[in-house]
Structure formats: structure tokens, C-alpha cells
Amino acid sequence: xxxxxxxxxxxxxxxxxxxxxxxxxxxxxxxxxxxxxxxxxxxxxxxxxxxxxxxxxxxxxxxxxxxxxxxxxxxxxxxxxxxxxxxxxxxxxxxxxxxxxxxxxxxxxxxxxxxxx
Amino acid sequence: xxxxxxxxxxxxxxxxxxxxxxxxxxxxxxxxxxxxxxxxxxxxxxxxxxxxxxxxxxxxxxxxxxxxxxxxxxxxxxxxxxxxxxxxxxxxxxxxxxxxxxxxxxxxxxxxxxx
Numbered sequence: 001x002x003x004x005x006x007x008x009x010x011x012x013x014x015x016x017x018x019x020x021x022x023x024x025x026x027x028x029x030x031x032x033x034x035x036x037x038x039x040x041x042x043x044x045x046x047x048x049x050x051x052x053x054x055x056x057x058x059x060x061x062x063x064x065x066x067x068x069x070x071x072x073x074x075x076x077x078x079x080x081x082x083x084x085x086x087x088x089x090x091x092x093x094x095x096x097x098x099x100x101x102x103x104x105x106x107x108x109x110x111x112x113x114x115x116x117x
Numbered sequence: 118x119x120x121x122x123x124x125x126x127x128x129x130x131x132x133x134x135x136x137x138x139x140x141x142x143x144x145x146x147x148x149x150x151x152x153x154x155x156x157x158x159x160x161x162x163x164x165x166x167x168x169x170x171x172x173x174x175x176x177x178x179x180x181x182x183x184x185x186x187x188x189x190x191x192x193x194x195x196x197x198x199x200x201x202x203x204x205x206x207x208x209x210x211x212x213x214x215x216x217x218x219x220x221x222x223x224x225x226x227x228x229x230x231x232x
Contacts, residue, residue: 005190022215032219043121043207043223091162103150103165103211106223110159111138 001100002027004092006108013080021111022094023090030092030112034105035064035072039086042116047088050097059081080115118144124164129230135196136215138227142189142210149191150221151183154205163206166191195229203231 013019020085025033043045050057050064052072057064061080066073079086090108094101122141130136142149151163162175166185183193189210193203205228209221 034220036223044227046222049220056209084178091160093219100173102167103219104149104162104175104207105150105160105171106153106162108161 001108002030004090004106004108006090006111008111009013009109010112010114011025012114014117015080015082017080017115018082019075019077019113019115020076020111021090022072023074023092023108024070025092025106026071027092027094028068028071029094029097030106032093032095033066033103034065034091035075036089036091036094036099037086038089038110044089077113080113082115082117085113085115121208121222123206123208123224123227125227126225127228127230128131129232130198131181131232132198132200134198135194136198137192137194138206138229138230140191140193140210140224141232142191143206143222145210146210146222147189148190148211148213148219149185150209150211151193153177153193153209154210154226155203160207178227188232198231203229205229 006023009054033100036044037047038044063076091105148167150165165232169185182197185191196209203224207226209223
């Protein structure tokens with residue numbers, strides 16, 4: 001089955017700096033890659049996602065890049081703010097594949113991001 | 118639209134008991150997936166339901182089961198609880214399953230503590 005590795009496990013930055021979190025996946029059939037942010041005691045919230053037909057997607061200070069050949073994707077946060085502090089999870093799935101792919105996201109282990117004022 | 122809701126939010130049980138958790142998806146969403154979140158194992162897929170049918174199941178023992186009702190609400194049940202079942206149980210709903218709209222939206226979770 002799919003395996004997603006996420007690095008680093010912890011990341012500490014100063015306010016205003018950029019943060020980059022990287023994930024690699026094992027199954028070349030994966031075609032959908034969401035990123036979730038989970039604040040302490042709260043639900044995971046989707047912050048951005050990318051499908052395999054594009055290489056990059058941006059939403060204000062957040063961007064995601066995908067390299068299908070290398071099977072890795074990254075989250076980039078620019079101009080970080082203290083409220084960006086949270087645990088970030090990457091995930092992978094196979095949209096439309098059916099079978100053992102139905103409704104299944106395979107998650108990375110998470111990155112604890114701390115933004116210091 | 119109201120988000121995904123889960124009840125109860127917190128539960129304390131003892132070993133050997135059973136527990137039922139409930140999830141109400143976003144209105145119009147038909148697919149419900151369940152995940153277990155623990156510090157050691159992270160987020161792991163339990164199962165997925167669509168149109169009252171379980172279509173996919175993760176690598177969990179048969180003590181973990183679920184069902185979905187005609188209004189898309191879903192329940193999961195854990196029988197013969199073990200200490201290791203202590204976790205945050207999250208459900209997520211998506212608009213369509215098997216298509217290009219599988220973005221999953223999570224509920225707040227039920228935190229289960231087994232003593």
C-alpha cells in the first residue's frame with residue numbers, strides 16, 4: 001500500500017521567515033495530495049491541495065509543489081505568522097481508483113511548526 | 118453549511134467495554150471515512166462508507182466496525198476495548214466518492230480514553 005514520509009518532524013522559524021515541509025510517497029498511482037493544519041485540540045483543516053495534473057498551486061502565503069517523477073510534494077509558507085503555529089499533515093490518495101482507494105487518505109507523520117514572534 | 122459533527126466529544130471507558138461513536142457529515146456529502154489518531158501511529162484510516170455500504174477498510178481488527186444510515190450519518194463501534202484503543206477518532210465527509218471531488222472535511226473528533 002501507499003506510504004507517505006514527512007520531514008521535518010519539527011520546524012521552528014522566526015515570524016516573517018519562510019517554512020518548507022516535504023513529503024514523499026511510494027505509490028505512483030496516487031494523484032491527489034492535500035495538506036491539513038491541526039491546531040492543538042482542534043480538527044484537521046484542509047489548507048491547500050493539489051492534483052497530479054498540475055505542478056504547483058498557490059493560495060496567498062501558501063503554496064504546494066508536486067514532482068511526480070520524484071514522487072514528492074512540498075508545502076511552502078511565506079511570511080510566517082505566530083498563528084501559523086500548528087501541526088501540518090500531508091496526505092496522498094488515489095481519486096477515482098475505487099476499490100481499496102475509496103475514501104482513504106494516507107497521512108505523513110506530521111510536522112510541528114512553531115513560529116516565534 | 119454546518120460542518121461535520123461528532124458525538125460525544127469525550128468518552129471514558131474501561132477495558133472490555135464497547136463504545137459507539139457518531140458522525141454527521143456535511144449536508145449533501147455521501148461518503149464518510151473514519152480515522153484513528155494517536156501520538157505514536159499518527160492518522161490511520163479505519164474504513165469508509167458510501168450509500169450505507171462499507172467500501173473500504175483499513176488494517177484494524179474486527180473489533181472495529183461501523184455502519185452508515187440512509188441520511189449518510191455514520192456510527193463506528195469498538196467492542197472489547199483495549200488500553201491501546203485510547204485515541205482521537207475522527208470522521209471526515211466528502212461530496213462524492215470515486216470522483217474528482219473527494220476532498221475530505223474533518224469533524225472535531227471523539228477523544229476516547231480506555232482505563
